[in-house]
């Protein structure tokens with residue numbers, strides 16, 4: 001093994017193409033995975049796939065989703081039983097005096113104020129923990145994980161000290177990034193006028209027909225945009241799922257493609273080694289000695305590629321912080337996945353190729369005369 | 370060391386056809402002599418040398434190495450470890466393309482057979498001594514890419530000398546050299562054979578190369594042994 005490594009060091013000039021290809025594939029993987037994450041993100045924000053129905057006010061700070069004020073009377077006229085609950089949302093700029101804008105899921109966090117009362121279907125289960133705790137707030141499981149919080153801890157949000165009175169599980173993208181407080185408590189925090197709310201949500205379980213609603217309401221204000229939510233049409237949910245699955249399929253295809261590039265490249269590089277390995281075999285190297293060399297190659301390639309990709313990752317996240325104002329959605333998990341995929345395929349293809357080489361007879365070119 | 374080839378047949382089988390490069394060749398290469406193998410192009414000389422050098426074991430028949438009454442048998446099914454051990458310890462092979470690795474210095478190329486274990490001081494002294502003798506001492510730090518054909522051939526020779534194998538096989542060692550260089554190389558090979566009593570086998574087209582015995586192949590069969 002050691003002598004294999006020795007000869008590897010001497011042969012290192014030969015490894016440049018291998019390492020280059022490796023690094024390129026890594027960056028490709030990183031870009032692909034971040035693109036898919038972005039795609040998912042934009043699908044979510046485009047269709048507002050959050051449980052519950054709402055209409056988004058255009059220009060509102062995402063994800064402050066509001067029912068357009070002028071629509072409310074029309075709503076109430078058409079659906080007299082409609083229950084609307086006001087909400088107040090604010091974008092969080094610091095958590096524990098740190099910016100939440102870091103690569104990863106937490107490109108934004110909002111603090112939300114919602115009413116606590118039994119009729120509240122949407123947040124019902126979330127809010128049980130809030131009652132009776134002063135300055136209490138609920139945080140999502142992801143936020144709890146990220147900031148290492150448990151129930152009873154304090155969390156400083158936008159310089160306000162809050163007490164974590166509960167941690168909730170959610171499948172919703174927005175709620176995952178939310179810190180929830182009592183409607184009246186948050187009002188005193190952000191000193192907002194008494195009649196001002198950020199949004200309403202529909203708390204009755206009425207199923208709306210989005211298209212008739214749109215016709216009835218007859219909105220032509222350029223600043224407003226009606227958006228569909230899955231409450232309005234169950235069919236629409238299917239479309240969203242299809243789009244999501246489709247992007248996943250594309251991701252898988254690209255992964256497979258990259259792995260094929262990997263295997264192909266290693267075999268090309270190994271072809272270049274072929275004559276050298278034959279020379280070694282002819283000069284009396286045994287299979288054992290060759291395996292020392294192989295593992296040295298492998299370990300060195302893995303070492304260099306992990307270092308390269310870590311550097312790449314840092315550069316990439318710095319870049320995305322500078323370019324995307326809200327910070328980029330690019331979780332470390334994706335990076336890890338990319339590394340594991342690449343390393344696994346590299347290992348397999350390299351070992352396969354080398355083993356295949358060493359079981360052949362090392363017959364070189366015969367004399368040509 | 371004496372080499373006995375007994376009924377050696379080598380067939381190259383491809384998808385479209387099969388070529389019988391050697392058919393049932395039986396011959397003995399005498400110990401401590403210089404044997405020349407001649408024959409037309411395509412007569413199976415390289416094939417025979419590859420088999421004797423244990424780098425091609427895909428043949429029918431048996432190969433026997435004999436020294437001081439100790440016999441080693443090789444055939445199609447001999448395990449690779451035995452083959453590579455024997456090759457490592459007993460056989461030196463000079464190919465027509467010199468068998469140098471371009472990314473290693475001349476020095477490392479010479480030490481290539483020994484890179485699988487720690488290199489001792491003694492060995493390094495020997496490399497220096499041998500390379501002075503063969504006249505390549507000043508080339509040790511260079512890479513093979515920058516050497517002339519004659520220099521490369523001498524590097525390959527130096528490597529074989531360092532190893533000091535019982536059997537030395539050379540496939541057209543002079544084919545890419547001019548007359549002067551060719552004579553030098555053959556001179557060294559003769560010296561090795563005489564001084565250390567090694568078995569030397571040379572495949573060559575060069576009529577001027579004289580050996581103790583001459584084996585002539587024709588179309589995969591032995592035509593004559595003189």
Ligand SMILES: Nc1ncnc2c1ncn2[C@@H]1O[C@H](COP(=O)(O)OP(=O)(O)OP(=O)(O)O)[C@@H](O)[C@H]1O
Nearest residue numbers: 366367368369381390409410411412413414415416
């Ligand atoms: N790898 C191979 N695959 C198929 N056929 C081969 C292979 N190597 C050699 N042959 C065939 O076997 C026969 C003998 O080849 P060999 O190389 O032993 O000839 P040679 O006597 O060394 O010729 P030369 O003087 O040209 O070097 C030739 O007909 C050649 O075409």
Ligand SMILES: [Mg+2]
Nearest residue numbers: 366367368415
């Ligand atoms: Mg030949």
